[in-house]
Amino acid sequence: MPATGSGQQTRSGQHWKVGRLAAETGLTVRTLHHYDDIGLVRPSGRTASGHRLYEESDVERLYQVLALRQLGLSLDAIATVTDGDTSLSEILDAHRAYLDDQLAATRTLRAQVEMLSRTVRTSPDASVADFLQVIRGVIEVDDIFERYFDKGQIADLAERRAMLGDDVITAAETSWQELIPRVDAALSSGMDPACSEAQEMARQWMDLLEQFHGGDEGLRDSLYRMHEDNAQQIEQEFCGPSREHIEFITKANEARST
Structure with missing residues (x-):
């Protein structure tokens, strides 16, 4: 399927390579790599050549991380919250x-x-x-x-x-x-x-x-x-x-x- 302006379109939905996601969010590639390395926001897939490939659910989790970061939580605390029972709506309200x-x-x-x-x-x-x-x-x-x-x-x-x-x-x-x-x-x-x-x-x-x-x-x-x-x-x-x-x-x- 053809690519779109905001990422690659596949049968399972929209996907983003790390460079495209960095460009669209304003984050650096290094930050996204770091979030992956510490298990905070891991891409759901990889390309055939091994490049990170993010799905829509990964972008949603990335938003949760950034929102909690702006609220003043440490990365360790954010990991605890996002891996727990806190819903996206609760994070949005906060x-x-x-x-x-x-x-x-x-x-x-x-x-x-x-x-x-x-x-x-x-x-x-x-x-x-x-x-x-x-x-x-x-x-x-x-x-x-x-x-x-x-x-x-x-x-x-x-x-x-x-x-x-x-x-x-x-x-x-x-x-x-x-x-x-x-x-x-x-x-x-x-x-x-x-x-x-x-x-x-x-x-x-x-x-x-x-x-x-x-x-x-x-x-x-x-x-x-x-x-x-x-x-x-x-x-x-x-x-x-x-x-x-x-x-x-x-x-x-x-x-x-x-």
Whole structure:
């Protein structure tokens, strides 16, 4: 039968010589030879001239080895797992969970780099001290976030941030900076939360929160719990809303709903 682009086709299925398998997987021939020598991934057959010939089941086992290797297992431990009762689906699930964690960490790191990049753009003369301050702030925010948001939620937030883009994020930050002083002034003047002006501020407030959580109830609840437990720190260190701001907006929002 004719050969295909990804290996030789035989009556018993597709086969790969070691060079072709190395080329398609990105592994080296030396690595495949080593896996064969230690009994980790042995080719199921040989050509008439004695060259290694891998079958589809060998490729599946090779994936298992590489997935477990990425999870941090030693070759000896991998041999024990692959020779035991662990199924391919279990290895796939473990590999996927690992990649989800890595993806969440990468998204978080990207958000940190983006924050530093924005600092440089807005403050061309930023000093090392400025960077250290931002880094400390990032770490503090991360510590708070990790207490209230799970890894999946943090990844969702990072993905949402990337989807919205810098312009929308910057506009939202500006809107918060303008809205909080307006609510502060309303509190100082004794404004009735049920009046139309207060209700309009409440609408803007809820719209900004909607950009953050996207209507996800889990994210919204985590956000509220985080603020409830850390209101003073958020207000003092990150210029966030106070408990009084939240209470005023809550009353104004209730008036909107009646």
